[in-house]
Amino acid sequence: MTDAEKIAQLGSTWPDHDDGGDVAPMQETFRGADRFEEAIVDGLGQLTRVFGTAPIDPEAGRRRLTALQEQVVAANRFGIPAVAHEECLTGFFTWQATVYPTPLAWAATFNPELVGRMAQAIGSDMAAVGVHQGLAPVLDVVRDYRWGRVEETLGEDPYLVSELGLAYVQGLQSSGVVATLKHFAGYSASRAARNHAPAVLGPRELADVILVPFEKAVVAGRVRSVMNAYNDIDGVPCGADEVLLTGLLRDTWGFEGTVVSDYWAVAFLASMHHVADDVTGAARAALRAGIDVELPHTSGYGEALLDDGVPTDLLDRAVLRVLTQKAELGLLDPDWKPGQYTAPADFDSPRNRGIARDLAEQSVVLLDNPSGALPLASPRSVAVIGPAADDARCLFGCYSFPNHVLPHHPETPLGVEAPTVLDAIRQEFPDASVHHETGCSFTGDDRSGIEAAVAAASAADLTILVVGDRSGMFGEGTSGEGCDVGALTLPGGQEDLVDAVLDAANQTVLVLVSGRPYAIGRHARAADATLQAFFPGEEGSAAIAGVLSGRINPSGHLPVQVPGDTAGQPGTYLAPPLALKSDGVSNIDPTPAFPFGHGLSYTTFTIEDVEADAETIAVDGSVTVRATFTNTGPRAGTSVPQLYLTDPVASVTRPVRQLIGFTRIELAAGDSRTVEFQVHADLTSFTGQDLRRCVEPGRLVLTVAQSAGEPGRSVEVELRGDTRVVDHTRTMTTAVTILPS
Known part of the structure; x- marks a missing residue:
């Protein structure tokens, strides 16, 4: 292979990028080649999100990917296809595919076997249409609940994250799809929980908390890909850290797969970290550190790198890893054909929905039930109040197709059947008179609906108060990537809504549907019962309603603490003595309202x-x-x-x-x-x-x-x-x- 052909194997392109919306800050600065035909000259390493960029039905997506691969194969003299990758954190990231609960909900099940079954189902759907690599799981251990991406994690304990992450890796890879660990490493330890901020980590915390899940997935799971984190640790960006990406990952742990860049992370070394003069210098630093493939577009690993020259040993090292993985995937077999994949008739199959239902039902956490208000008897009049009650998108995480892509296509229907909590309560209690009031929104200062909510609560025998988050991207949601918060108070007008309704209602069940834990100690003390559901997916509303009625006996347990009344200074349970309550030393009490691992049942x-x-x-x-x-x-x-x-x-x-x-x-x-x-x-x-x-x-x-x-x-x-x-x-x-x- 010529150097140009080798470098082409380290790049990628995003054919329909303009339809994809915001997925990273400053993304327009680093678009790469505008025309697909230009991007595939001499070959291509990866195709980015052919299914997960815009609404496309399964058969049309399969045909689209087949056509793109035919062009890639025809454009290089060796006929080498590209690896096609997709997001898959809450399911195959495409329209009309099952939206599973978010990872924080998987973690609440404490059930690795079920997580493995979900991952195997996701992988089989992806593999059936020619997708080879999935960008999951997220193995970042939570260090600060204010971080927007808490919803994407498996919680705050490295052992729990390790066991569930290993199950996901093994399940996905059992279907022939490459799993990708992210984000390596320290991303969740950002200063003040700000996305992309420097990670505040000493070597001991890094080794004993942050690295443990990655180590297990590499050593025990034989994971086949790793994605670098955006952050720096003690001044060294992970994308340029040879000690991390080569010394530890490969030389010590024995990793043999490919390291892919987080989206635009190579260019960020110059534009954001300022450890390189330009994108070419950034590419040289990333390649030297051990990043093999640049995603989602080729900006550094392209002609500029070729013109500047690159050490042959570094280039050959990366190319050999990429081609080895393509060979393992069967892409270099003489009988491989772009059109050999057949789309299933249904990406939201009964099998998938059954797994999603099991996950949702096992993930709902009964936080408190002091007077035995739950399960509900046969309520006659019910007020269902709150902004999360009648919005299906409140069931989904940031990295779900409905919340990530469909906001850019408002005319497109959801693509899956996902009843709201209000719908499910009406279905669960058909003889009850149900009245709904939104009360307030997730964002903004409008509290004009609180008065009507209070009136509805005071008139009903029972009030179900459904509050929490609506996930989005980069400030477009209250949870999700780039949606960090300064304090763990309920967003928008919800604090005032909850106070007013709890004061007026005859009996209240507080239901949190959220992507992070909130400091709800005082609210839980005032409510008759409290449930926590972490974005439970398309089957989540029925699971919540089933727990309310007693049809489902709750078995979820917290993978993160629920803070008490200290909303601005959260900690995690995994703490040495000086991090806990210290009477006479500090006036701030970090004791949680509900501890890690907590979860009640309707039995004892x-x-x-x-x-x-x-x-x-x-x-x-x-x-x-x-x-x-x-x-x-x-x-x-x-x-x-x-x-x-x-x-x-x-x-x-x-x-x-x-x-x-x-x-x-x-x-x-x-x-x-x-x-x-x-x-x-x-x-x-x-x-x-x-x-x-x-x-x-x-x-x-x-x-x-x-x-x-x-x-x-x-x-x-x-x-x-x-x-x-x-x-x-x-x-x-x-x-x-x-x-x-």
Whole structure:
């Protein structure tokens, strides 16, 4: 191959970019080639979002991709096709495809198996029409709930993110579609939760919190692609960080796939980070660091790079990785043809909707039910109030087709059946008289509707108050990419609406449908019951209504804390002692209203007979912790046992509690099951003062609980031996066994 042909394999083009709307700041500055025919001269690395740019039905999309690939193959003398990639965070990112719950909702299920089934279904739909790579999952561990992209994450605990992220990777790749980890790394630790801001990270937090899910997906999941993060860490942009993208990712962890740039991240090295004079210098820095493919358009990895010259070893290194992946995908096989893919008749199939329904139903979290107001008996008159009550788009995340693309095509219908919460409540309670008032909007100062909402609430036997977010992009929503906030108060006029309605209503159920947790402590104390749903997808309204009626027994548990009354200074549960409440030291109380892992049911569970099979183990040994869970309530339900580690004395400060194991158990009323957690000493490892990961001898406390905030039942174990250094080959998962009853 000539140098021009090699460089062409590292680039990309977005054929219908003008229809795609805003997907990154300053994107028009870095458009790349205007004409598709110019972009594919000598070949092409990737095709960007052929399905996910504008509304197009499945068959038309398949034909469009086939035609583009035929042009790509004809334009280069080797007949090499492009890799076609799409977003797939809440489903195949195309019109008329199932909109699954957002990742924060997956995390609330604590169910890796179900997440894996969803990813396999997404991948099979994509593969059937010739899409080869999906830009998911997001493995950023939440560090500040004010960040707009919290909704895209799997929560604030690295172990939970790791287990669910691994399940997604394995599910998607089992369908023959390349999974792409993002954003590598530190994106969620941006200063003051501002998108693209520098990441405030020390090496220990980076290693023990941020990198853990990526490490697991690479080592255990054999993920085939990684996307760099936009941010810098301690002054070094991730897109130009050779230590991160080559030294750690490849040389240490053994990653063998391709590294793709986040959209326009190569050009950003010059325009935003100012670590290069121009886009050519940015391209050289990115290639040297280890970025193999520039997305979504070729701006740096093009003619300018060719004219400037590029070291042959760096060019050949990247091209070999790209061609190897194309070979693995079968794109270099002699019998591969652009038209060999056949679109399924339905991207929103009964299979897909069934998985979306299971996820939605398992993700709804019952936060509080102090007087047993839920499940509802047979309400006669119901006031359904709030801006999230009668808007289907409030069910979807930012990276869903309806919220990402359709705002630019207002004449186009939603493309999927997605009843609103109001619709679902009317369906669930057909004999009730239901009255709806919006009350206020998600944004702006208009509170003129609050008076009518108060009147409706005071006249009804029951008020269901549905508030939260409407997701969007770059300030067009209250949650989503570029929709960061300064404080965790409900957006728009919703704080005033909630206060007024709670004061007037006879009985109120507060329902949060949101992309992040909000500081609702005082509202929850005033409500008769409180539910949290994190953008539950197209089946979400029926799930919420089912929980309200009792048709569904809630089993969701929080993957993030719900803050109390301190809206401006959020923390996460994964914190050392000085980060928690400190009477006499600070007047600010960071104690959450509802802790990580919290979730109630319409039945009750007890934890008994907690024991360890050894009191001492070697620093390379393991211990089995057993606990018996009993359903002591009146109906069947699902318990979510959680195992937490406490390291009372260590050479560096450690989290007061840290999740190291979990499972789900379905229990009939009165039934008991015993759970075994097999904990290897590697699960206690951390980054020591010398910045090496180590297992340190000493006393440990292992607590079986139903949230991070409850006492649970504990056992103590002593680790004995010399401090042991471990690496990426360590045991990273606690094996869980549910013994026969």
